[in-house]
Amino acid sequence: MNLFEKTIHRASIYKGAIIDLEVHDVELPDGQNSKRELIYHNGAVAVCAITPDDKIILVKQFRKACEKPLLEIPAGKLEKGEEREAAAKRELQEETGYIAEELELISEMYGSPGFSNEKISIYLAKDLKNGEMHLDEDEFLELEYYHMSEIQTMLDNKVLEDAKTIIALQYILLNYNHYK
Template sequence: MELFEKTLKRTPIYQGSIIDLEVHDVALPDGKESKRELIFHNGAVAVCAITPESEVIFVKQFRKPAEKPLLEIPAGKLEKGEEREAAAKRELEEETGYIAENLELIAEMYGSPGYSNEKVTIYLAKDLKTGEMHLDEDEFINLVTYSLEELKQLLDDNEVEDAKTIIAIQHLLLNYNHFK
């Protein structure tokens, strides 16, 4: 069976500055019809950054959907037409004050593909230089660093609930023998 859903009708519900919402009438692979409620997002980037002191940089910020502060790697949305790597470097400096000359791709992921097209590209940054933080007017964060040795305990204690951050930590745990 071919796994494809043909869009028969698109009904825009909301157009915002970050997301657009639509309801699609679709033809299913078996010929029946159904509806899909969809969120369209320009995409995002995230950076797992390791300081010269071998500490991983995290941001802690209040997340309204979770109704609590979450511990995350620095991340942000793509601007229209922006290249992912350039966006990652920009977000890292804006949120942490660190500059990354080179980034290594860790993964690209869809966080919730059942209803959203948001793709997050996760990078690793080492050999950082000091720059200047430039937080958005409505952005309030605390910077937190953890040694590479502390990362497994963060996961074991369920201190990290953000998917992109869990992926980045697991990448480090699997690929860097000096702190296993």
């Protein structure tokens, strides 16, 4: 079966600093027409960082779209033309002060592919070195550290609600002995 949707017309609704919004008229595989509201995003990176004493670094920050603070692994958007691994190292240091010499790509994901092309690359960082935080001027967050033994309970109790964080931590729990 052909699942492709042909774009007949596209209208740009908004061009912003982080996202662009378009509405597409599409022809569906069965020949009928429909509309698609799409968000285009440059992409993002996230880092599951493990300290030498087996603690996971999470950041707590207010998320306006959810109207509450969320616990997440450090993450941020790609700058135009920036390599994903370089962006992950930059975001980790900016948000936590930690420096990672090496990262391991553990997953890539589309968070909401029904309307957004944002692809998030998730990395693992260990063998961390201390550095300095460099938060953006409009960025406010708190660092929290959780021992590996606490992570499963947090997942079971639904303390974590951010998809990239849940994916990263489940991956680490499944592969924890490999990373010791």
